[in-house]
Amino acid sequence: MAVIRLWLVLLAVEAVFFLALRLYLRLRRAERLRDRWRDRHGHGAAGEDTYVARGMAGFERGLRARLSLLVFVLPNLAVLVTVYLVNWH
Amino acid sequence: MYYARVAIGVLFGVLLFAFLDYALPSQNVVRISNTYNRLTNIPASSSIFWAADSTGTVENARGQRDVRFMDTVRPNGKVFVYRNEDTGWVWPPYFKYDSANLQAEATNLQSTGADPIWVNVTAYGWRVAPMSIYPNAISINTVAGPDARPANWPAMAICGALLALLLLIWRMLVQFRKTGLARFRRGRT
Numbered sequence: 001m002a003v004i005r006l007w008l009v010l011l012a013v014e015a016v017f018f019l020a021l022r023l024y025l026r027l028r029r030a031e032r033l034r035d036r037w038r039d040r041h042g043h044g045a046a047g048e049d050t051y052v053a054r055g056m057a058g059f060e061r062g063l064r065a066r067l068s069l070l071v072f073v074l075p076n077l078a079v080l081v082t083v084y085l086v087n088w089h
Numbered sequence: 090m091y092y093a094r095v096a097i098g099v100l101f102g103v104l105l106f107a108f109l110d111y112a113l114p115s116q117n118v119v120r121i122s123n124t125y126n127r128l129t130n131i132p133a134s135s136s137i138f139w140a141a142d143s144t145g146t147v148e149n150a151r152g153q154r155d156v157r158f159m160d161t162v163r164p165n166g167k168v169f170v171y172r173n174e175d176t177g178w179v180w181p182p183y184f185k186y187d188s189a190n191l192q193a194e195a196t197n198l199q200s201t202g203a204d205p206i207w208v209n210v211t212a213y214g215w216r217v218a219p220m221s222i223y224p225n226a227i228s229i230n231t232v233a234g235p236d237a238r239p240a241n242w243p244a245m246a247i248c249g250a251l252l253a254l255l256l257l258i259w260r261m262l263v264q265f266r267k268t269g270l271a272r273f274r275r276g277r278t
Contacts, residue, residue: 086228
């Protein structure tokens, strides 16, 4: 039962971290898009929000969004590696 | 107020260092002189320095456990005692459940001062004699001689990973704070 408890706690921590990481990546990308628009057209030029929204559209299919799913893989992998090294190595 | 903040900061740093020093694996070259089980009293005050109850450990009605121990001798002649308990799937996260095998290995590598077999014992925890607490041995490897100093790769890797994680969390907090303020100033996204 300790295994299930460990796994549930790990899953909860991973989920919280995953959401925070997703938010961070989105905010960072939006900020960069905004900065790029302002570099080209100056502060307050019309069309900025549309530009940012269009740039954010493909975020879910991007490499960073997909790599962020590793949050659910790497800790579990670390547990398995530890189990192997401690008990069979 | 300033001094209070400094004091709290220093205390936090010391506690963090003590925590890592306790929980990270450490390595020592020793010679195993004896291995045995002993019925051990585990008072509530020091129970956090022993394996958790749910690891398969059996306690009798008086709160005593039959714990595996290893007596060792360091190259400088001083003695050092390890315990050998399963951590199971509970804290600290070593997921160790081969303590019977480890004890058999230790017994096999037992040697006398006249004909020593030097081994590198990986363990976590502290030996504090007044509290009767012992570091928990994790693995045993034979080494060439008493002067061998194997690099502590596991602890370095864990420290590196923790540092990278801390850096990422710091970057995330900076981003949240910055974007949050910008959002307030602009009134909308």
